[in-house]
Amino acid sequence: MKKLLFAGAALLGLLGSSALAAEDRVVRVFNWSDYIDASILEDFTKETGIKVVYDVFDSNEILETKLLAGGTGYDVVVPTGTFLGRQVQAGVFQKLDKSKLPNLENMWPQIMSRIERFDPGNEHAINYMWGTTGIGYNVEKIKERMPDAPVDSWDMLFKPEVVSKFADCGIHVLDTADEMFPAALTYLGLDPDSDKPEDFAKATEVLLKIRPYIQKFHSSEYINGLANGDICMAIGWSGDVLQARDRAAEADNGVTIAYSIPKEGAMMWFDNMAIPADAPHVEEAHAFLNYIMKPEVVAKATDYVFYANGNKASQAFVSKEVLEDPAIYPSEATIENLFSVTTKSPKAMRVRTREWTKVKTGQ
Amino acid sequence: MTAGDSASGAPFGSTAREAATDGPDIERTVRPRVRRGLGGWLLIAVPYLWLLTFFLAPFFIVFKISLSEVAVAIPPYLPTFDLAAGWDAFVSGITALSIDNYLWLTEDSLYWKSYVSSIVIAATSTLIALIVGYPMAYGMARAPKAWRPTLLMLVILPFWTSFLIRVYAWIGILKTEGLLNQFLLWLGLIDTPLTILNTNVAVYIGIVYSYLPFLVLPLYATLEKLDESLLEAASDLGSPPWRSFWTITVPLSLPGVIAGCFLVFIPAVGEFVIPDLLGGSDTLMIGKTLWTEFFNNRDWPVSSAVAVLLLLILVVPIVLFQNQQQRATEKGR
Numbered sequence: 001m002k003k004l005l006f007a008g009a010a011l012l013g014l015l016g017s018s019a020l021a022a023e024d025r026v027v028r029v030f031n032w033s034d035y036i037d038a039s040i041l042e043d044f045t046k047e048t049g050i051k052v053v054y055d056v057f058d059s060n061e062i063l064e065t066k067l068l069a070g071g072t073g074y075d076v077v078v079p080t081g082t083f084l085g086r087q088v089q090a091g092v093f094q095k096l097d098k099s100k101l102p103n104l105e106n107m108w109p110q111i112m113s114r115i116e117r118f119d120p121g122n123e124h125a126i127n128y129m130w131g132t133t134g135i136g137y138n139v140e141k142i143k144e145r146m147p148d149a150p151v152d153s154w155d156m157l158f159k160p161e162v163v164s165k166f167a168d169c170g171i172h173v174l175d176t177a178d179e180m181f182p183a184a185l186t187y188l189g190l191d192p193d194s195d196k197p198e199d200f201a202k203a204t205e206v207l208l209k210i211r212p213y214i215q216k217f218h219s220s221e222y223i224n225g226l227a228n229g230d231i232c233m234a235i236g237w238s239g240d241v242l243q244a245r246d247r248a249a250e251a252d253n254g255v256t257i258a259y260s261i262p263k264e265g266a267m268m269w270f271d272n273m274a275i276p277a278d279a280p281h282v283e284e285a286h287a288f289l290n291y292i293m294k295p296e297v298v299a300k301a302t303d304y305v306f307y308a309n310g311n312k313a314s315q316a317f318v319s320k321e322v323l324e325d326p327a328i329y330p331s332e333a334t335i336e337n338l339f340s341v342t343t344k345s346p347k348a349m350r351v352r353t354r355e356w357t358k359v360k361t362g363q
Numbered sequence: 364m365t366a367g368d369s370a371s372g373a374p375f376g377s378t379a380r381e382a383a384t385d386g387p388d389i390e391r392t393v394r395p396r397v398r399r400g401l402g403g404w405l406l407i408a409v410p411y412l413w414l415l416t417f418f419l420a421p422f423f424i425v426f427k428i429s430l431s432e433v434a435v436a437i438p439p440y441l442p443t444f445d446l447a448a449g450w451d452a453f454v455s456g457i458t459a460l461s462i463d464n465y466l467w468l469t470e471d472s473l474y475w476k477s478y479v480s481s482i483v484i485a486a487t488s489t490l491i492a493l494i495v496g497y498p499m500a501y502g503m504a505r506a507p508k509a510w511r512p513t514l515l516m517l518v519i520l521p522f523w524t525s526f527l528i529r530v531y532a533w534i535g536i537l538k539t540e541g542l543l544n545q546f547l548l549w550l551g552l553i554d555t556p557l558t559i560l561n562t563n564v565a566v567y568i569g570i571v572y573s574y575l576p577f578l579v580l581p582l583y584a585t586l587e588k589l590d591e592s593l594l595e596a597a598s599d600l601g602s603p604p605w606r607s608f609w610t611i612t613v614p615l616s617l618p619g620v621i622a623g624c625f626l627v628f629i630p631a632v633g634e635f636v637i638p639d640l641l642g643g644s645d646t647l648m649i650g651k652t653l654w655t656e657f658f659n660n661r662d663w664p665v666s667s668a669v670a671v672l673l674l675l676i677l678v679v680p681i682v683l684f685q686n687q688q689q690r691a692t693e694k695g696r
Contacts, residue, residue, distance in 0.1 A: 061658045068439045068661065090435045177659075216561065217644050346433045346662075353660040354471070357652075360644040363473050 025050040027284035030066075030074040032271065033058050034243075035129070037304035044291050050284045058220060060178075067092045067276060074276060075285035081270040082178055084125055085118035085343030093124040093274045100286040101126070103293035106313035110335075115270050115310075117342055125272035126289055127310025129239075129302070132330065132338060133179050133267040136222065136241030139256040141169045141232040154187040154262045157235060160209050167213035170231030175217040177356035179267060180207065182341050183235065186265045193341045195348035204355040208362075217360050223247075229255040237269075238327055239307040246306075259327040261334060268338035270310070302328075422674070429667035430460035440663050464668040473652065474669065478676060480647040484563070484638075485631035488570040489578075492627050493620065495571060496578040500619075501612075503579075504586035515583070518576050530569055530640050537565050537641070561643035569637040574630065578623035585619025586612070618691040625684040633673055649673055 025048075029041075033056040041052045055074070057063050060083045066072050067079075067087055079087060087093060098104060104126070111127050119125050135156050142149050145165045155162050163171065174180060182192035184203035191199070215231065222234035227247035234241065238259060245257040273292065275285045292298055298309045299317030306322065308329050315323060322328055330338070344352065357363065431440040442456040468474045503514045521529060536542045537560040544556040559565050589612065597607040635650030642648070649669065656666035 059658075061661070064661060065658050068437050070437045086435055090437055090439065092437060346435065350433075350660060350662060350665075353655070353662075354473070356659075357473060357655060361473075361647055362645055363476055363647060 025281070025284055026053055027051075027075045027281050027288045028053045028055070028073060029076045029288065030055045030057060030063065030072070031076075031078045032056060035078070035271075035301075035305055037300050040292075040297055040300060043297070044288065048287055048291070050287060052288070059176075071278060072276060073280060075279040075281045076273055076275060076288055078128055078271050078273055079125075080178075081115060081118045081272065082341055082343050084115075084270075084272050084274065087274075088119050088124050089343070092276060094277045094279070094282070095123045096126070096275065096289070097286060100283075101290050101293065103290050106293055106295050106311050108310050108312035111270065111310035114268070114340055115272060117340065118270075119272070125274040126293060128271050128273050128292065128298075129305065129307035129309050130268060130270045131238040131307045131328075132261050133174070133183065133235065133237055133269065134241070134259055134261045136226055136234045136236050136244060136257060136259050138169070138226065138229060138232040139258050140254070141229075142166065145169070151258070152260045152263050154183065154264050156233070156262075158184065158187040158206055158210060160213075163210050163213045166233050167215075170215045170225065170233070171213060172216050172218055172222040172225055172231050172234040172236070173214050174235055174237075175219045175360075177352050178341070179269075180235070180356070180359075181352060182267050182339070186262075186339070189264075192265065192267070192339050195344050195352075197348075197351050200352050200355045204359055207359040211359060211362070226257050227251065227255065229253060239305055242306040242325075242327060261327070261330060261338070263337070265337050265339050268335070268340050270340070425667045426671055427460070428663050429464055429665075429671050430462065431664045432459070432461070432463070433662055433664055438663065439661055464664045465672075467665060468668055468672065473647075474649075474672075477647045477649040477652040478672070481632050481634075481649040482676075484566060484570070484648060485628050485634075488567050488574070488631050489624050489628045491567060492571045492575050492578045493624060496575055496582060496623065497620070499575075500579045500582035500586055503583050504589070511587075518579050518583075521576065526573065527636060530573065530636055533565070533569055533572070533641060534560060537568070560641065563642065563646055565641035566638050566646055566648075569641045570627075570631050570634060573637065574627040577626040577630075581622040581626065582616065582619040585616050585622075589615055618687070621687050622684070622691075625680060625687075629677055629680055629684070632677060 027050050029052055031054065035056070036054075041054055045051055060080050063077060063079055064083050064087065067077065068090060107126065111130060112122050115125065115127055116122060135151065137151060137156070142151065145168075146162070149165075150156055150159075150162065157163055157171075157173070181200065181203050184206050185192045185194055185199060188202060188206060190202065194200075219236075220240070222231060222236050223240050223244045224247075225231035226234055226241065226244035228251075229248075238261075241257065241259040245259065248255040248257050273289055275282065275289070279285055292301075293311060295311060295313040296317045298311045299314040302309045302314065303319050303322055306328055315329075326334065428440055431442065433439060434441040442459045444453060444456050499518075503511060503518075506514055534541075538544075539556045539558060539560070541560070543559070544553075547553045548556065559568075593611050593615075594607050597611055598604070602610070633650050634648065635654055638646045638648040638651050639654070642651070653666050653669045653673070656662050656669060660666075
């Protein structure tokens with residue numbers, strides 16, 4: 001059996017471009033669910049001879065818990081900015097060997113400089129996708145209940161007299177304090193990045209007032225909910241809402257979904273690829289990162305997941321319909337109005353999580 | 364989370380079997396006459412070693428973390444002990460430990476409310492399970508002998524499917540457009556779908572369903588052994604069946620009732636999967652609170668303190684259960 005494996009590996013090595021590989025080369029990738037076109041992984045193996053072991057997660061919290069426990073065995077992981085910041089501080093990641101990443105020149109400087117808040121000098125991570133957190137809604141049902149609904153404003157969620165009109169058709173809200181507190185603070189005209197306990201308390205007050213109208217705090221069910229017409233409004237991630245829009249259009253079920261970025265400002269977030277300090281296959285991980293930074297490769301991923309990527313050169317390959325959709329690639333003016341938040345101290349996190357528990361449980 | 368849960372379920376399963384066969388009885392009669400050689404001691408050492416490695420050692424690790432402080436590091440707390448760092452580092456590490464996390468638990472009512480709510484939910488579920496399970500066990504014990512193995516098999520059969528999958532299946536049954544609502548609508552009993560999923564009602568259904576076998580099995584074992592000649596004698600002396608049931612069957616089945624109730628109550632208090640999947644955002648249970656502290660807050664020290672307190676709270680019913688088991692076996696002798 002061992003001999004057979006060896007023979008297979010040798011054959012694979014010969015077939016691949018790197019005939020050097022006498023043993024099976026692998027890279028273990030841990031990414032968000034539904035976040036890549038699977039053919040990209042196959043193409044990568046074809047081109048490099050490196051096998052991809054692909055695992056998925058559905059929350060930053062799960063990823064971070066694994067990373068902080070250490071010894072995950074993963075070579076590439078994809079944390080969001082604020083989480084990346086804390087993980088870099090904790091020493092979870094190794095510095096990238098930029099000599100092995102020639103495709104770095106394709107990256108989008110504006111996006112890279114925004115990520116520097118989490119990863120000074122962009123030493124540990126490259127951007128994969130980025131998006132916004134805004135309002136997804138069912139056009140017909142909202143219009144029916146309130147013809148002049150302020151769909152481009154946080155008033156939709158945070159003004160009790162507005163949101164109460166939509167309670168009967170179902171509202172979902174993301175189940176993460178990291179997104180909802182900055183949103184509430186923006187509505188209040190406070191600094192969305194604040195870590196003052198009194199600001200958290202003010203945000204909690206606003207959230208508690210609208211809590212009775214919210215059907216569920218959940219971070220993924222809204223995709224199906226919006227698409228099927230089960231719910232009429234969701235605070236969600238841009239690409240997810242757009243997936244719901246496409247599903248509804250395909251099903252032709254009379255549901256029209258739209259996504260809006262509130263004019264008061266919305267959160268812009270970044271999902272980034274990094275290599276854990278204890279990664280077993282460092283060489284292969286760099287090869288994977290470099291492959292993902294190929295313009296035509298990441299463009300294919302963007303066309304598939306409806307999120308913008310941080311690769312400027314890829315825009316020549318992204319399909320026109322995606323590139324020109326302001327919900328995916330917002331205009332320069334809108335981007336200026338988007339904010340991103342920084343990593344919070346453990347003490348501030350504890351207070352904020354407690355406030356979030358209060359919002360959700362009423363305790 | 365599921366692994367931990369099924370792991371905590373396993374010992375109770377074995378206790379159920381022990382209670383069912385009344386195993387300790389045999390051990391007790393043999394024990395005084397045994398003179399232990401080296402082999403004998405080794406034999407005894409195995410379970411103790413098991414307990415030490417897989418229960419006490421992890422407990423002390425958790426206990427130590429509960430006295431630590433959160434840090435941005437791997438692992439995310441301080442101090443950590445490194446054997447290579449020497450005695451001084453060890454001493455300074457010890458002095459850095461504090462009970463702050465336990466004080467934090469007393470300051471915030473969320474934790475106490477979670478504990479109390481868990482106990483209430485577990486106790487109510489146990490009561491419902493008893494009401495459902497007693498007739499089942501009674502029916503099985505009174506069924507013709509040839510049927511009993513089949514009936515027993517039917518009770519055990521659900522264990523062949525993963526616990527997690529069975530709880531997930533309940534989502535499909537209970538949701539607004541789920542099987543139950545469709546059925547009730549079809550029957551014409553209701554005209555608008557009931558909201559059951561994401562409420563405490565769904566949590567009760569989930570717990571009762573999942574833990575029912577743990578109640579039925581020991582109860583069946585007790586009822587099956589019941590001496591039927593007592594009932595015959597009662598009926599000869601003119602006692603109506605209902606009276607025989609209350610004055611003979613019920614008191615004699617009490618050890619089975621108590622064992623079964625503990626086996627449902629104890630794991631239900633710390634249940635996480637069921638409230639998470641079936642409960643709503645306002646379902647307060649300590650298992651969920653612990654999960655939030657550990658995953659959402661990444662606060663290992665506070666979640667460890669919650670876990671230690673949970674264990675202390677559960678020690679009371681576990682000790683009561685042990686005493687009851689011991690009394691039952693002594694009586695049986």
